Ligand SMILES: Nc1ncnc2c1ncn2[C@@H]1O[C@H](COP(=O)(O)OP(=O)(O)OP(=O)(O)O)[C@@H](O)[C@H]1O
């Protein structure tokens with residue numbers, strides 16, 4: 001079996017992590033690619049080696065120097081996130097397909113790197129107002145962090161057309177069903193020619 005990549009990207013708060021978690025429960029052939037990141041762990045809500053590999057800024061710079069990332073971004077000021085080549089290899093060697101949850105720029109870089117071996121899915125919120133309400137209700141970020149996420153979202157929405165396909169996350173059940181069908185069709189299709 002040739003391993004593939006399914007990457008979900010969206011402005012923060014659109015709901016990509018929620019959809020990815022649902023797909024992980026529904027499609028056993030998927031395995032989550034754990035990113036490295038330099039931000040602090042959100043208390044008990046997050047686990048090192050499960051949600052992220054939480055590393056220091058120096059460790060992150062070492063990995064950049066050693067060319068260990070497929071892509072990396074300073075997603076928010078002072079917070080670096082990156083997709084590790086070793087993660088994708090680990091997943092493919094286990095006979096599964098990699099599913100990723102990364103920001104919009106990162107999603108486009110991954111599509112560019114893996115070409116037809118990757119399906120890049122853009123998750124669009126129903127509106128900026130709804131996106132902001134979701135971030136407020138999630139209550140994981142400070143007011144200034146929410147403001148910068150909303151500001152960035154307006155810019156990121158302009159990149160939707162560069163993705164393979166869009167899922168509008170208004171009704172969560174409908175969005176998850178649509179995403180599941182896209183993923184199942186992609187992984188059961190002929191292997192990509194690379
Ligand atoms: N369709 C939906 N309707 C209402 N609430 C939703 C919907 N989808 C997700 N949510 C909620 O919105 C919040 C943001 O979702 P989530 O954390 O999945 O977003 P995200 O795009 O992964 O954000 P980030 O990039 O910051 O990780 C969460 O509290 C989630 O439960």
Ligand SMILES: Nc1nc2c(ncn2[C@@H]2O[C@H](COP(=O)(O)O)[C@@H](O)[C@H]2O)c(=O)[nH]1
Nearest residue numbers: 012035072073075081082083101102103106
């Ligand atoms: N470019 C990348 N973006 C990533 C990666 N891993 C996660 N992310 C994105 O960062 C933001 C912030 O996440 P949070 O957990 O701090 O709320 C979110 O949009 C993630 O999708 C990565 O490896 N590369």
